[in-house]
Amino acid sequence: MAHLGLRRFPPPLMVLLFLATAAGKEEYGGGSGGLRFRREGGTFKVLQVADMHFGDGRSTPCEDVLPAQQRGCSDLNTTAFLYRVLRAEDPDLVVFTGDNIYGADSSDAAKSMDAAIAPAIAMKLPWAAVLGNHDQEGTLSRESVMRHLVGMKNSLSGLNPEGIKIDGYGNYNLEVGGVEGTLLANKSVLNLYFLDSGDYSTVWWIPGYGWIKASQQAWFRQTSSDLQKRYTTEEPTQKEPAPGLVYFHIPVPEFGSFTASSFTGVKQEGISSPSINSGFFTTMLESGDVKAAFIGHDHINDFCGKLSGIQLCYDGGFGYHAYGKAGWSWRARVVSVQLEKAESGEWRGVKSIKTWKRLDDQHLTTIDSEVLWNRGSNEPQPI
Amino acid sequence: MAHLGLRRFPPPLMVLLFLATAAGKEEYGGGSGGLRFRREGGTFKVLQVADMHFGDGRSTPCEDVLPAQQRGCSDLNTTAFLYRVLRAEDPDLVVFTGDNIYGADSSDAAKSMDAAIAPAIAMKLPWAAVLGNHDQEGTLSRESVMRHLVGMKNSLSGLNPEGIKIDGYGNYNLEVGGVEGTLLANKSVLNLYFLDSGDYSTVWWIPGYGWIKASQQAWFRQTSSDLQKRYTTEEPTQKEPAPGLVYFHIPVPEFGSFTASSFTGVKQEGISSPSINSGFFTTMLESGDVKAAFIGHDHINDFCGKLSGIQLCYDGGFGYHAYGKAGWSWRARVVSVQLEKAESGEWRGVKSIKTWKRLDDQHLTTIDSEVLWNRGSNEPQPI
Numbered sequence: 001m002a003h004l005g006l007r008r009f010p011p012p013l014m015v016l017l018f019l020a021t022a023a024g025k026e027e028y029g030g031g032s033g034g035l036r037f038r039r040e041g042g043t044f045k046v047l048q049v050a051d052m053h054f055g056d057g058r059s060t061p062c063e064d065v066l067p068a069q070q071r072g073c074s075d076l077n078t079t080a081f082l083y084r085v086l087r088a089e090d091p092d093l094v095v096f097t098g099d100n101i102y103g104a105d106s107s108d109a110a111k112s113m114d115a116a117i118a119p120a121i122a123m124k125l126p127w128a129a130v131l132g133n134h135d136q137e138g139t140l141s142r143e144s145v146m147r148h149l150v151g152m153k154n155s156l157s158g159l160n161p162e163g164i165k166i167d168g169y170g171n172y173n174l175e176v177g178g179v180e181g182t183l184l185a186n187k188s189v190l191n192l193y194f195l196d197s198g199d200y201s202t203v204w205w206i207p208g209y210g211w212i213k214a215s216q217q218a219w220f221r222q223t224s225s226d227l228q229k230r231y232t233t234e235e236p237t238q239k240e241p242a243p244g245l246v247y248f249h250i251p252v253p254e255f256g257s258f259t260a261s262s263f264t265g266v267k268q269e270g271i272s273s274p275s276i277n278s279g280f281f282t283t284m285l286e287s288g289d290v291k292a293a294f295i296g297h298d299h300i301n302d303f304c305g306k307l308s309g310i311q312l313c314y315d316g317g318f319g320y321h322a323y324g325k326a327g328w329s330w331r332a333r334v335v336s337v338q339l340e341k342a343e344s345g346e347w348r349g350v351k352s353i354k355t356w357k358r359l360d361d362q363h364l365t366t367i368d369s370e371v372l373w374n375r376g377s378n379e380p381q382p383i
Numbered sequence: 384m385a386h387l388g389l390r391r392f393p394p395p396l397m398v399l400l401f402l403a404t405a406a407g408k409e410e411y412g413g414g415s416g417g418l419r420f421r422r423e424g425g426t427f428k429v430l431q432v433a434d435m436h437f438g439d440g441r442s443t444p445c446e447d448v449l450p451a452q453q454r455g456c457s458d459l460n461t462t463a464f465l466y467r468v469l470r471a472e473d474p475d476l477v478v479f480t481g482d483n484i485y486g487a488d489s490s491d492a493a494k495s496m497d498a499a500i501a502p503a504i505a506m507k508l509p510w511a512a513v514l515g516n517h518d519q520e521g522t523l524s525r526e527s528v529m530r531h532l533v534g535m536k537n538s539l540s541g542l543n544p545e546g547i548k549i550d551g552y553g554n555y556n557l558e559v560g561g562v563e564g565t566l567l568a569n570k571s572v573l574n575l576y577f578l579d580s581g582d583y584s585t586v587w588w589i590p591g592y593g594w595i596k597a598s599q600q601a602w603f604r605q606t607s608s609d610l611q612k613r614y615t616t617e618e619p620t621q622k623e624p625a626p627g628l629v630y631f632h633i634p635v636p637e638f639g640s641f642t643a644s645s646f647t648g649v650k651q652e653g654i655s656s657p658s659i660n661s662g663f664f665t666t667m668l669e670s671g672d673v674k675a676a677f678i679g680h681d682h683i684n685d686f687c688g689k690l691s692g693i694q695l696c697y698d699g700g701f702g703y704h705a706y707g708k709a710g711w712s713w714r715a716r717v718v719s720v721q722l723e724k725a726e727s728g729e730w731r732g733v734k735s736i737k738t739w740k741r742l743d744d745q746h747l748t749t750i751d752s753e754v755l756w757n758r759g760s761n762e763p764q765p766i
Contacts, residue, residue: 165605203669205692205765214600214666221597222548275766276669279662283597286586286659309588382588 033126033156035093036177037189042339042347044176044190047091048247049332050296050315051098052078053134053322054116055105064324075115077320078330081360082119085332088364093156093174094120097296098132098197098249101145102321109138110148121153128156128192130170132249132296133199133209142199146170158194161223167213168196173223179339179347187234189242189349190337191227191289193220197250201274209250211274217283224287241289243350243373245335250274250297254281255312258305264368265303265314265357268325272298284310291353291373294333300325302333302357304372308382311372316357329359340375351375416509416539418476419560420572425722425730427559427573430474431630432715433481433679433698434515435461436705437499438488445703449710458498460703461713464743465502468715471747476539476557477503480679481515481580481632484528485704492521493531504536511539511575513553515632515679516582516592525582529553541577544606550596551579556606562722562730570617572625572732573720574610574672576603580633584657592633594657600666607670626733626756627672628718633657633680637664638695641688647751648686648697648740651708655681667693668766674736674756677716683708685716685740687755691766694755699740712742723758734758 037044054060054075062073086094096117106112113135120127129149136142146169149157158172174192178184198210228241256271284290285308292304292311299317306312316331317324324330333355340351356369420427437443437458445456469477479500489495496518503510512532519525529552532540541555557575561567581593611624639654667673668691675687675694682700689695699714700707707713716738723734739752 166601203671205671206665206668207765211665213669214597214604214662217597217662218549218601276665277660277662278665278669279597279600279660282589282594282659282661285589286596286661288586288588382590 033174035126035156035174036185037179037337037339037347038092039179039181039347042179042341044093044337045089045091046093046095046192046245046335046337047085047089047332048095048097048294048315048335049082049318051132051299051317051322052096052100052116052319053102054078054100054112054319055102055321056107056112057115060105060321062320063322064326065320066326073320075319075321078318079115079119081318081320081330083123084360084364085358086119086123086125088358089334091125091334093192094125094127095194095247095294096127096129097247097294097315098130099134099296099319099322100129100132101138102134103137103139104134105321106138109135109140109145112138113145113148114152117152124154126154126156128174128194130194130248131196131199136199143169146196161219164219166215166219168198168216170194170196171216171219173227175227178349182346182348183236184348187231187236187238187242188227189339191224191242191244193223193244193246193290195220195246195248197248197295206274206276208275209272211250211276211278212248212252212280213278217278217280221283221287224289228289238349240375243291243337243353244287244289245353246284246290246293248293248295251295251314252281252293252312253277254307255295255305255314257307258303263303263305264370265316266301267303268300268328269298271301281307281310292335294335299323300328302331302368304355304368304370313355313372329361331357331359333357335372349375416557418509418539418557419568420562420720420722420730421475422562422564422730425562425724427476427720428472428474429476429478429575429628429718429720430468430472430715431478431480431677431698431718432465432701434682434700434705435479435483435499435702436485436517437461437483437495437702438485438704439490439495440498443488443704446705447707447709448703456703458702458704461701462498462502464701464713466506467743467747468741469502469506469508471741472717474508474717476575477508477510478577478630478677479510479512480630480677480698481513482517482679482702482705483512483515484521485517486520486522487517488704489521492523492528495521496528496531497535500535507537509537509539511557511577513577513631514579514582519582526552529579544602547602549598549602551581551599553577553579554599554602558610561732565729565731566619567731570614570619570621570625571610572722574607574625574627576606576627576629578603578629578631580631580678589657589659591658592655594633594659594661595631595635595663596661600661600663604666604670607672611672621732623758624672626674626720626736627670628736629667629673629676631676631678634678634697635664635676635695636660637690638678638688638697640690641686646686646688647753648699649684650686651683651711652681654684664690664693675718677718682706683711685714685751687738687751687753696738696755712744714740714742716740718755732758
């Protein structure tokens, strides 16, 4: 499973394993959850699905579609879109960034979640999820929803790390190994972090949405630090840390620091952050390996803006049973990470990170393609 | 010593101890470090000393005094002021909030520190210290300076808590017990937190001063939470958490949120915060028990302003070998915490927290007296 913590083996075993592999035996299963880059093209592609707001399926109607689309429109349109975009993109990982179900309109939270995620499972894709602020509003508590997500087929979702006590449910990380048979096959060349950004504040003097707490940030910082240390000090040592991508649900306040001319995509509503700044942007910045953070929550914002070298990206709403903007297509974000090729022709570490969005229109139109990060070009930037 | 962690005894022993005490045997030594409120008056008084910038003593000249004061003026003027104010106030605890020595002008950091703190020790007062950004610039590293502070006579300073790994040197807490022989004699009715706010950023992409890291905040949050739980759930249970006061050196950015009409004291220079917000104000706010935070660092700011129910207070510079403003007296902040009296006449928990400043002028003038907090009046305030 994906949530075993930072390393699967104590160092001496790790070394033995590396030597065994170097001698031609492939015993290492790739990154946590078996994730690794493809030899074909040297890529790893993540499809982000935000705010499905799944309810009871066929009987749960669409919101904010054009009058002509309303008839017969339901959660099943969300399902159909998911199948279409998965077929079109063939991702290596699907990430559901919260409000996967809309608990209040679900008569059985587990069933709703099963139905919401079903296309990824049916297509045998590995997937991971974090909680939003609506997932627990049905028949299951926040902890139970997360446990359910972890136990589902092909799920790489994790509970919290063991041995420490941190806030929230479902704070974990996944490692993505280099291409099989190459020098970096046994290293995590791309790190994915998943955090529970909470639902609502539990202290009355800070009204509003939840936030990523100090305990989660301390875990994140330590995890990032450990991963960087392994990458740069264990053989084969690498000069620079592997890039990291962070997934959670509720925007940190820094998503509000852009003007229309400073981002790609659209901002059609306010940034619904918590009413305080808990410092997670600073913690990501301090870590140094984070190149982009991907969230949901505000359905009709879909921009990416760069702040101090970190791309802050909305997904845009995916689910038909969620508020949106009639006539503005539901959408998903793709992140495609590209490895560098050595002179020998062998794949090495990450060279660039690109993104684009797919719209649920007739042609699954691709929009807003852009490079989020290039090795050596803009990392990190002084604030 | 003061840094034994959150509780000195496992719960069953704690209960036994309480029962023993209730039966008339005094086995509990008061708060950590033996701190407790005085029966006489039901008060606990803290004198804060900020930015002594101590160097080599007599040979280290004063900065920013009037021309008429310059001759013969040295570190010894700082020492003289400390003796005077300690005699005048007779505090229960002295807190040195960093830049206790000015490392770069000290030929022996340990000697400088010994000389700087000497008046508190000579007067047999318990004291505690945190690091500023200049303490380590002499012959001792940051860690060594903190170890030295911990080992000094009457020091209640602590190293980091054991069993967890957190950033910085000297993150600890002290408990102040209720009046001996009363119902709350075995409880910490006032909690003091001390944090290392760092010196300078160690990541080039975040230039400027250091900040309180996620790991420190997680420890702080957990400590506060544990203390609140003990206070409200262990016999004799209390309805509301005991108030907390926080001491560190470098201002969090929220110190910059006041206008002249919204604080008591003066702001004569900018707020020299780190260039990012690491969320510690949020963590203090979230905790719910923190009533005030006291810092130094900016010598010619000495105001207290209230934000969301938390008083953010500068001390104002104390040390003559530090930048200041000629003619503007060096000063120290007093915090006097007052217990409530039960109908029986017995002292209970904290009722109010007052503050004032003492100037190093002919009469040790008291200025800017104000109530920082009253039980029941303004705690916490919605943001």
